[in-house]
Amino acid sequence: MTVVGQSIRRLEDPRLLRGLGHFVDDVNRPGQVWMRVVRASTAHARLAGVDLDGARALDGVHAALAAGDVDPLPVIPLRLGPADEPLDAYLQPVLAQERVRYVGEPVAVVVADDPYLAEDAAELVRVRYEELPVALDAAEAVAEGSPALRDDAPNECTTLRRGYGEVDEAFAGAARVVSVDVRVGRHFAVPLETRGLVAEYDAADGHLTLWGATKVPHFNRLVLAGMLGMPVHRISLRRSDAGGGFGARGELYPEDFLVAHLARRLNRAVKWIEDRAENLVAMNHSREQTRRLEAAFDAEHRLLAIRDELWHDNGAYLRTHGAVVAELTLGMLLGPYRVPAYEGVAHVALTNKTPCGTYRGPGRYEATFARERLLDAAVAELRVDRLELRRINLLRPDELPLERKLPVLGSEAIIDVGDFPGLLEQALEAAGYAEWCEEAAAARAEGRLVGAGVGVFMEKSGGGRFETAAVQVDPSGAVRVATGGASVGQGIETAMAQIAADELGVDVARIDVVAGDTDTIGDGVGSWASRSTIMGGSAVKLAAAATADKARRVAAELLEAAPEDLRLEGGRITVAGAPGRGMSLGEASAAYDPQLAERLGEAPGEAFGLGAQRSFTNVAIAFPYGVHLALVEVDPGTGAVRILRYHVAYDVGRAVNPMIVEGQLVGGAAQGIGGALLEDFRYAPSGQPLGASFMDYLLPTAAEIPPVGTSIHEDAPSPANPLGVKGAGEGGTVGCGAALAGAVDDAVGVAGAVRALPITPEQVLAALQVVETGTGTR
Amino acid sequence: MKPATFEYHRVGTVGEAVERLGELGEDAKLLAGGQSLVPMMNFRLARPPALVDISRVAELRYLTREGDTLRIGALTSHLAIERMDAPELLDGFSFLKEAAHWVGHYPIRTRGTFGGSVAHADPAAEWCLLAVLLDAEIVARGPGGERTIAAADFLLGFLTNALDPDEVLVEVRFPRPASRAALHEYARRRGDFAIVAAAVAVDVEEDTCRSARIVIGGVDDVPVRIGEAEAALAGSRLEAEAIEEAAQAAARAVDPASDIHGSAEYRRHLTAVLVTRALGEARGSEDGARSKNGAG
Structure with missing residues (x-):
């Protein structure tokens, strides 16, 4: 039995549960x-x-x-493209120059003996502002007459146009046209651990060491080298544990440069731990969009075309993610549905608010909400059952692979495998949806407002150039696996160890995984886009398989056997059919040196140690897909929405560790539910943030999150990687807005009533009044 | 989020606390459970130059009954109220135990104190509402000895109380049992300060309401009594129509402000809903549906 596929306990947990984890605030350097x-x-x-x-x-x-x-004053560069037009004018300098454009923008830094004194000193910095009018709404910011954030560049930093097919023709011939206007609020990843960095400069070697960068350490190292004018090899980014990333934590921010710059300038270790009040205004926000969608249907309720125009509020600057969230929102709008023609326009607007980037399920959370709202509105217009409407329009397995002319992160979008209608039926079955509906009907008969909702979605995962892995067996038989991916709390060490264990025939307990340390592996791309298991896991599989092959060649020489007769199992290499003949993996490692390598005819690059380095370069996007189901009760007095039942069904191709996947789905759902019901970072008309503490930014607590049922499906393994895996990190989040909006609609008896996230009590009460005045329909 | 520099003084008795406050001047603050003061200091919204820590003053940690009166020592934790189980304490005061679970979260209830909450004078705080509702007396001790202040006179405005700078709140007294009292509130998350809270108490004799008290929190700088709504109930049999009339009167009487948690109009609406529910519970009828807090 393979280790891959088993819910083994996480290798990270013994240290974390004992309080032995190394988070950045645990790092203290002499004289810091x-x-x-x-x-x-x-x-x-x-x-x-x-x-x-x-x-x-x-x-x-x-x-x-x-x-x-x-001097020179660097700007935060783009990490993700491509851009349709140059975006340089919109990048953020590490300290504000001439103008400030949002509350929270770094204007100055102070360095002091301790954090209390540093905060005292910061209060003594006197900044003189000459106030300018503010732009706070994306659609208004791109309209004529809006206050401009820049003299030399318009607030609409880019306009993305995507599409295919004959849209006008489709609408002209449509039997019915349905449209919705929707909005998603400004959400925020809120990792439990705020950002933080420690930088130390060794003047003797001219070497800079940095702790606290998680997510994309090799990219950050390369950029810092350029900003600081240092060779890449003189900068080390050390791995650390992380209390959550969710896309936002670990990107290169102004502070990453500032801490490094100051450490070198002062020749002292410099520490910065972001406090929560800073974190809420300084780290990337996300999601905020308004959107108009229009769908053309034929007489059989089949989608003919969709028109899509959205206004994406990106805050005051473009940071590392550029305009990619807006691009993903267009690219993923159509999800798992058959849409013969599509036309989408995204106005990417800059406003006087905290800059935005990605957050778990970027673009897909927004797009799934918008599209499923459109379908639920169509249910009312077309007088068709909402599940039936979806069944009619979901792509069938025999229609795949399908190339959709909507590139994703620069990769072509080929939806290769999947059974979307099949998963919908399995999800309904697994959740017991029919019983939910009976429960809802019984409750309604008592006068309670109970309703069910469905959100069907397609995710994207993987991609991003390449990923690396290095496997090394030591003379004791212990194995080290290094990868360019990084730990953001997702369990990467466990998953990589499971993959390596199967190839090498060793117990996972003998495997150490080092993720995201630039000294341990020379290059890497990092942990984002649910790519670590696809890209990093595949690289690990290749490197471990190469190591196993090498071990067989070594043992074959020493045991005088044919390599193909050798088996790796239980940390030993034995001859098939002769279990007495064999040696341990550690003995093979001890025996292997450049002289033996030469005797075996190994390639020169393979001469050092029993191990191998490999990269995985297939950047084809894997498209996992799933279904969210919700049953809610609305309080007709307060407008509160209480979730009675919740289920996520998700096809991940193959689950390396089902327990970890389940954790991803449940944790993801908590964030998605928060965004659907509670979270919205708002601003006063002056541009002052109104959500700058947890009293005002309503992160859900355990009391607001119901038990989340999950079903993990493996019907459609990805053909694009040797593990068959698809990313599991974001599907728990993506469908929440859609499913909960549908459930609230059903509970209040007005299809399409919910038009904005979060679904506030006031929005619910407004919908109920529609019912009371008799204009609603059930 | 590191506080500005402050002096720290720990005292062991109320007398010492009063003395120390006198020495330190009017900007010094008492530290009890610290559940409001410490976060405000960390945000540097409060910058007291000195703290006098009374958290170890054992003489202020008690719950006793004297005849009709329930006496609550200022340092009694919210959790102690929530876990009140002696029949002589509960008789006529079970509404306090019921209301305690609305106060913050469990960790807050373990450290936060009854007296601290009343002194903090947040207009949505449960204990402030109930103190106004039931004419609680606030006992303060200063250099000149003790004085007693009626709750309605104690709460002067938003986070503002009637204590002199060198006085310590030592006790809150509820002078009369109230067997038909209830508190209902709504916040979007469990444990948050209420957007609106409604506390009611009714005296019923032979199915007739002799008198009623209704206090609303979250709609003004202090918890407000709504005489119009109370009048609508007096002499009624607490039938649905009377409750509805009281609820609407309360909604008309309040003049809330809007903020990101709810518009003025929504708060007004909630006032009616919560008054209805609280009265339903106080009446003890089957249809007094209890409110569910938050989305979960």
Whole structure:
């Protein structure tokens, strides 16, 4: 039996549960000093002056810098493209220059002996602002007459146009046209652990070491090398545990440069731990979009075409993600449905708010909500059952592979495998949906407002150039697996160990996985886009298989047997049919050296140690797919929505560790439910943030999240990687808005009533009044 | 989120606390459970130059009954109220136990104190509402000895109380049992401060309501009594029509502000809903549906 596919306990947990994890705040270096960022207190202003004298005069303060003190002053580059047009004018300098464009923008930094003193010093920095009018709404920001964030570039930083097929013709011939206007609020990833960095500079070697970068360490190292004018090999990014990433934590932010720059400048270790109040305004926000969708149907309820126009609020700057969230929102709108023609336009607007980036299921959460809202609105217009409407329009297995002319992250979108209608039926069965509906009917008969909803979705996962892995067996038989992916709390160490264990025939307990350490592996792409198991896992499989082959060749030589007769099992290499003849993997490692390598005719690059390095380069996107089902009760008095039942069904091709996949689905659902019912980062008309604490940004607690049922499906393994896996990290989140909106519609008896996330009590009460005045339909 | 510099003084008795407050001047603050003060200090919204920590003053941690009166020592934790189980305490005061589960989350209830919450004077705080509802007396001790302040006179405004800078709130007294009292509130998450809270108490004799009290929190700077709604119930049999009339009167009487958690109009609507539910529970009828808090 293979280790892959088993719910073994996570290798990370013994250290985490014992309090032995290494989070960035656990890192303390001799002589370290603390950085504090002075952040803009106004949303849009000309910077008339930054007076650092008061801070510099304070005892225990080592430095105070503003933009003018850093030359050259770098900007945060794009990491993800491609861009349809140049976007350089919209990138964020590491310290504000001439203008501030959002509350929270770094204006200056101070460094002091301890974090308390650093905060005192930061208060002494006097910033003079000349206030400017603000732009806070994406659609208004791109309209004529809006206050402009930049003199030389319009607020609409790019306009994405995507599509295929004869859309106008389809609408002209349509039997019915249905449209919806929808909105998704400004959500925020809120990792339990805020960002943080420790940088130490060794002046003797000219070497910089940085702790706390998670997600894309090799990219960050390359960019920092350029910004600091240092060779890449003089910068080390060390791995650390992370209390959640969700797309936002671990990107390159202004602070990543500032901490490194100050460590070198002061020749002292510099530490920065972001506090929660900073985190809420400084780390990437996400999601905020308004959108108009229009669908053409024929007389048999078949989709003929969709028109899509959206306004994406990206905050004040483009950061590393560029315009990719807007692109994904267009590219993934159609999901698992058959749509002969499509036309989408995304206006990517910059506003005086915290810049946005990706957040778990970027573009798909928004698009799934919008599309499923459109279908639920069509249910009312077409007088068709909502499951039936979906069955009619879901792509069938015999229609795949399908190339959709909507590129995703620069890769072509070929939907290769899947059984979407089949999964819908399995999900309904697994959840007991028929009983839910009976339960809802019984409750309604008592006068309670109970309803069920469905969200069908397609995810995307993988891609992103390549991933790397290095496997090494030591003379004791212990194995080290290094990968360019990074730990963001997702269980990458366990999954990689399981994959390596099968190839090498060793117990996972003998495998150490090092993820995201630039000294341990020379290159890598990182952990994002649900790609680590696909790309990193495949690289590990290749490297481990190459190591196993090498071990067989070594043992064949030493045991005088044919390599093909050798079996790797239980940490030993034995001759098939002669279990007495064999040696341990450790003995093979001890015996292997460049001289033996030469005797075996190994390639020169393979001479050092019993191991192998491999990369995996198939960037084909894998498309997992799933169904969310919700049963809710609406309180007709308060407008509160209570979730009675919830289920996520997800096809991941193959689950390396089903327990971890289940954890991903449940945790993902908690975030998706939060966004659907509670979370919205709002601003006052002045541009002051109104969600800058957990009293005002309503993160769900355990009390708001119901038990989430899951069913993990493996019907459609990906043909594009040797494991058959598809990403499992985001499907728990993607369908929540859609399913809950549908359930609330059903509970209040108005199809298409919910038009915005989060579904606030006031929105629910407004829908109920529609019922009371008799204009609603059930 | 590191507090500004402050001095820290720990005291062992109320007398010491009063003395120390006198020495330190009017900006010094008492530290009890710290559940409101410490976060405000971490945000630097509060910057007291000195704290006088009374959390170990054992003489302020008690719950006793004297005749009709329930006396609650200022340092009694919310959890102690929630776990109140002695029949002589509960008789006529079970509404306090019922209301305790609305106060924050479990960790907050273990550390937060009854007296601290009343002194903090948040207009949506459960204990402030109930204190106003049932004419609680606030006992304060200062250099000149003790004085007693009626709850309605104690709560002066948003986070503002009637204590002198060198006075310590030592006790809250509920002078009369109230067997038909209830508190209902709504927040979008369990444990948050209520968007609106409604506390009611009714005196019923031979199925007739002799008098009623209704207090609403979250709609003004202090919990407000709604005389119009109370009048609608007096002499009624607490039938649905009377409750509806009281609820509508309450909704008309309040003048809430809008914020991101709810518009003025929504708060007004909630006022009617919660008054209806609280009265339903207080009446003890079957149809007094209990509110469900939040989305979960």
